[in-house]
Amino acid sequence: MSLKTEWVHFEQNGAKHRIYTSRMERAKTPLPVVIVIQEIWGTDAHILDLTDRFAKAGYLAVAPDLYAVDGKRTESMTEERIEQVKAFLEALPPPAWHDPVAREAAMEQQPEKAREELRATYADVFANLKRLPQLLEKLQATMTFLEGYDLSKGQKVASTGYCIGGALSLLLASSDPRLAGAVVYYGHLLNKEQIATIQCPVVGFFGELDGKINAHLPEFARSMQEAGKSFSYEVYEGAHHAFFNDTRGAYHVGASRDAWEKTLAFFNQVLV
Incomplete structure (x- = not known):
């Protein structure tokens, strides 16, 4: 497989940003977009590898560097x-x-x-x-950039996020009506006021042993249903927080395999 990957710099509202982009080199563009939102560790090797995996599935995959300040790291x-x-x-x-x-x-x-x-x-x-509000602003700037970007112009955009990125994926769904779908992997969940402004389908993936996050899951699911929002989720037996990260001890191959298949199926529904 031949991937075209690069770091793209752009300016939005006077601020400079940078995003990692990946797509199949021979794919005709523009392409529907998957925004891959980092864990607490930033756009590290795992997140870039994951972005490439979504590109191999046929999308323009982008990973915003939320820790960049004016386009570079401190x-x-x-x-x-x-x-x-x-x-x-x-x-x-x-x-x-x-x-x-x-x-x-x-x-x-x-x-x-x-x-x-x-x-x-x-x-x-x-x-x-x-600093979630400030990080969310960078994701919203990315959404605006993608609207006019030659490789994504006119195409739908969805997001997937992991840990802190999972929370941000939900916040983006709550704050930006341009988003076509949102995936949350073991991220902090939203309250009723934030749920009320979600306008796209949401799916979630959680580990059974991630008690801190899961304590809020029943209430979140109930509030989503009461608000008439689309939400489905899986809780994987024996899986911890960060079960999808194959560079960490919490990696759970069975949960990851199932979550990956369901994530791709969801994007095929909301983006294509």
Whole structure:
């Protein structure tokens, strides 16, 4: 298979943005679009690989770099620095990820320069959990760019997101009527006021062992039904949060296989 991939820079409302784009080189354009919304780790190798997978399925797949500021990363948020934090956390027992005392004790074992870099990047990465409105603005700018982009002009656009990206996929569905469909993988769910403004079908995929997210799933499903919104979902037995990420210990092949098939079927319904 021959893919055409590139980073595209554009300006919208005075701000510069960059997105990773991927499509089959021989596909006639314009093409319907899948926006692939990053995990907390940004547009890392896993997200770019996933974007390529959607391109191989026949779409123009784009992954906005939500951590770029005026089209580039700041020093503490470069891909290399984020990879260092990922490697540090992966070496810890899972409970220590969200235990500040255990995490700080592990950081104290690092050389001074590495320790200070880890602290700065960790803080900047996870601060994005409280910056969803700003990240959403970048997705909306991407939607506007795609309307006039030669490779997607006149075509439908749908989104899929993972973890923080799952929450953003839902927020995009709630805030942008141009979206044709939204997929959420184990992302935080919306309240009734946000649900009321959703205008496209939504599907979701969750792991049985992801208790924090799943605690809100029954209420979300009920509110979607009461509001007359289209929502279907799967909860996979034995699967954890981030079960779809094949670079992490939580990867669950059976859940991922089924979710992938259902995601492609959904996009075939709403985009083609």
